[in-house]
Amino acid sequence: MKQLLSRLKPYSIFIFFVFMLLLTFPQNLSKSSESSRNAIITTVGIDKKEENYELTLISFTPTAGKEFVEVYDLISSEGDSISSALKKAELNLGRVIEFYHTENLVIGKEAQDDIVEILDYFVKDKTLAFSSVIVGTENSAKEFLTKLHKQNDNPSAIINELMLHNSKSIYYRKPTIEDFFSGYYSPLKTSYIADLGVNAEEEDEQSESQSGESSKSSRKIIKNTGEVRMFKDGKMVYKLSPDEVNGLNWFQDSITNRYIKVEKDGKIKMYHMDNKAVDKKVEIKDNQPIFKLNLKIHIDKQEIQEFGRKHVEVKELTNKEQDLIKESIRNEIKQSIDKIIEFKGGNQVYEKFYREERIKFKKFLNSLENIDDFLSKVIFEIKIDLLDD
Amino acid sequence: MKETITTRQTAIMASILLFANKILTLPSLLYEYAKGDVLLIFLMMFAIDIGVLFIFFALKKKYKDKSFFTLLSEKLTRPIAIIIYLSLLVYFFLEILVNYNVTGIYFKTQIYHNDEKIIFIVLTLAIFAVTAAGGFRGLGRTVEFFYYPIILGASICILISFFNFREPLVLFDSTAKSFFIGAFKHALTFGDSFILFLLMDKIQYDEKAKKKILCYVLITMGIVLLIVFMFLSIFQNTAFLHSSAISDIILLSPEIFSIGRLDIIAVTTVMFLTLCQISIYGYILSDLIKNIFPRISRNVCIFIVIVVFLLLYALVFNTADVVIDSARSWGIYLAIFTQYIVPVISSFFLIGKKKEAQT
Amino acid sequence: MFFDVDKKINDLMTELHNSEDVSSRFFDNGNIRLGMIFLKSMTDDALFSDAIYKPIKEFKGEITVENLINRILINGAVNEIKQEEVIDKILKGNVVIFLSNDEKIIAADIEDFIMRVPTEPPTSPVIRGPREGFTEDIKTNISLLRRRFYTKEFVVKSYSVGKYSQTKVCLVYLNGIADQKIVQEIEKKIKKIDIDGVVDAYYVGKFLEERPKSLFKQVGNAEKPDIIAGKILEGRVGIIVDGSPIVLTFPFVFFEDMQNSNDYYTNNHYATYIRFIRLFGYMLSVIACGAFLALRLFHYNVIPTKFLITIANTTQVIPFTPFIELLFIILLFQILYEVSLRLPSYLGLATSIVGALILGETGVNAGLISPPGVIVVALAKIAVYTLPEQAPQITVLQILFLFLGGCFGLYGVVAGIFYLVNYLNRIDSYGAPYLAPYSPRVCSDLKDAMIKKSLVDMKKRPMSFENQNIVRQK
Known part of the structure; x- marks a missing residue:
């Protein structure tokens, strides 16, 4: 026995491994694949x-x-x-x-x-x-x-x-x-x-x-x-609703392509936005949070669609047209924000204030009875620039 | 002939130990205490670790080839040295049990959903036995070999996680009390630099050793901090739901990466990391026993470690809760004693030496 | 004094058991009688006639030992030998000459046997670079190396190994470059070899390895003189064994097999790329089967859904469990490989048709084996030949990793890799760590490891093992 043990000693690790393998081997040999179990x-x-x-x-x-x-x-x-x-x-x-x-x-x-x-x-x-x-x-x-x-x-x-x-x-x-x-x-x-x-x-x-x-x-x-x-x-x-979602999307950098609907005198015109830049800034003045949204929008002038007519091409947007587009965007945003205020949301705005004006914002929040109402106290300053080519 | 390792291998060993334990549950657990300031806890603890490293450098320079045990025996008498080493034994057994449980749970949730823990025990102990019996030089080289694959794996995870990056981290958002409680409660997971003290007689210490070790340790710390930073930036509010940082940071990888579960990269990296760490701990444990009982052969020491581990696992620490509870109660004091107080005590040996020189 | 030449020849004939190929000739001019004995199978008849018999016959003066050596037998090596060397010289293709007027004995080398000419070895063909390969003749092999080193520093030391075979083993190295300790250690080990016979270089190689029982080869080998010359220039020691076209080199490190002679005759960027492919192939061949089995048995959640669907569909009707299925395919492949290796080439083609088309295709169609299983095994088996030198150990490792993956899942495979690396890290070959220059890292050797730098950047010789002269170029 002693002789056998001394002979096996150099292979002890190998034997240990084989033993370990044998311990689980029979069970695994007959194991079916997981995808069939x-x-x-x-x-x-x-x-x-x-x-x-x-x-x-x-x-x-x-x-x-x-x-x-x-x-x-x-x-x-x-x-x-x-x-x-x-x-x-x-x-x-x-x-x-x-x-x-x-x-x-x-x-x-x-x-x-x-x-x-x-x-x-x-x-x-x-x-x-x-x-x-x-x-x-x-x-x-x-x-x-x-x-x-x-x-x-x-x-x-x-x-x-x-x-x-x-x-x-x-x-x-x-x-x-x-x-x-x-x-x-x-x-x-x-x-x-x-x-x-x-x-x-x-x-x-x-x-x-x-x-x-x-x-x-x-x-x-x-x-x-x-x-x-x-x-x-x-x-x-x-x-x-999809329109309200669109309104909130004006805050998103990632969404750069969409149609803007403008309605005037019963006529509907669709303008194609093919690029957008969003700049969001926050500040708190005298415990009044202000959210500044600066939108830079590029309108594709080759793709303006009037309701019931083919695509028309224009060389330049008139001031009136520009004002109408801006007004339409502002309305969309306002409607959406109103809904978010109504249902006490506004995570992104909250986070933005918290990150950039933490001390003042905390003070502002403390002044509120319910922090869920914070969005209703925020002033939104929206600036829209329509860019030329 | 005494087996020694090169300075680079020493640096890598310190880095591996620094890396392990910290990239799984720790960021998530600390988030409950310190929110985004988890990163600052890491920075603080790492700074302390570097401080401990400097004590080691000075000690190694003064007492070149002396083992830590001899040093303790000479300066504080042998019985005290034995008491310190016994407490170290308990500390390392607890550490190994914590690691075993944390990684065991991680592997189970990630890939071994239906299988028993026996697989981990069998393999982990087998690897520990083989590497410890194979000698310190082999272990040093092995750890050196796996350093780059581990760093590569972690870097890939960090790289993929950039696609999920959401918002920058909010710092200084927790109270000082919760910050320090968080750091205190998880003391056991930090303080790995201390291990170099126990190996000091087996390290070839050349002129550039200090620079080399610091360089590797700082790089590894940087990678750990990056993982923690990405984890906190990606999850923030939900950080407490994600208990495996390195896997979770690539969880939300975008469609271009939808070629399967990419966390397999993280899992494999953690596997190598765990095996390296377990081997080092195993060797140190057997070395501690060898120091306390010098007449016992290395193989018997390994055998004792395995038996004690199995007994502890089967009789006392058979559930993760018991282990974690121990680590967060008496384990904290033990960790603080071994990781920080013992190095501080040993720093007095430096002063003593100076006085001797003056006289 | 008169010596009985006939008796001496007869005694030798008896000692050589009157073998068929032992031949003797006598010459007598009245004054002196010469007895000559040699092996017909080892000598050149024409050479004997022209260089030995004819000059003796035509010599007009007195035939003495001095005249024979200096004036008569002037072609080839002629030496005076001792009595105890006689048999050895005869066996090695010498004609041994006895004189009736002198007790001195002369041996003239007229060795000649059927030899292969140096051709391109089938195991290491090159696109660019020298095409000549070593042959079974030690003299040819030495001359092939000599032609690359016109220097007095190129040293050839010869030993005779094997009780019965008395095989000539030569140790070649560059003096002033190769470490003398390594040379002495190898010399010592060669002298210590006590074996009945040496049939091939690997016989000697096994005795020179530090861990001869290990699965892993610890000896460098090549069939091409340019490769060996390159290694000798790096400070390695070559071992040439008579009768073997393989030349061995020591010390050996694992990454030597990642290098190929082609790498040195091509762009270094391409060589780097190919080395990574080889490494990938090596890893794939070792772990692919085990990892695939682990995924199927333990971690189906890791497999991408689309791929999993394919696997689930194709394995639906397979009667075997995944473990047995893969084992079956691997063994089938190995049997076919062995058969195709041993059979003549015209039959080998038939075997591959039977194996690939009939067994593979029919097996899949009959639902005995699944296509993903066949693909994985085929991939693993083909990838073996990215490093043909490592093929035997890879084949064994494949099976080991299959068992590890099948019994323990991915953790088993990873633990296997960890153990493997740890084991290899404990092997040293004459002071060279087996996994150098990566563990331990040897910075200067990294220039010719996985990433190959240009030859002009390789200013130093490898430092993974001892060298007498580190500077390679200035």
């Missing part, structure tokens, strides 16, 4: 029905074949909590449900009141990535996803397509879970999510075509409404 969920929909939660999951179903195909199943389950609904879905699916590959989370109208709890659960307990996109809908998430699933096997691709565009034109930042929480945990507790809706007309056509033939229509039945849902303290308080 776990479900690959690409989109999750959550609805609330009275006191129950309904989960709608779009799950990838592996399909063997010579050609590459992507088959997705729609599974829904109900439970008195999300975890119990999830358990039922796991039983239906026969696989463990993980959300590592989930890109979108659709929250139905009723469930939007519990959005914080829902997101908290998915992020902390179910490994949903903070970068997943949240989508709100006026319909139920199940209805939304069912229709989307009928149109295209993988709804996440369509949602991403729409949201990717949307993220460039909606107020605030990319509508991810991280952004939602960032707003929720800010002093004003205001957050925003984007809205997608079902296109009613397309829906009808879809059902007609389905009665005639079984092939799926390529036309989209989902639309980007351009609306944004505003949440205060985790509860939905208001849905910003």
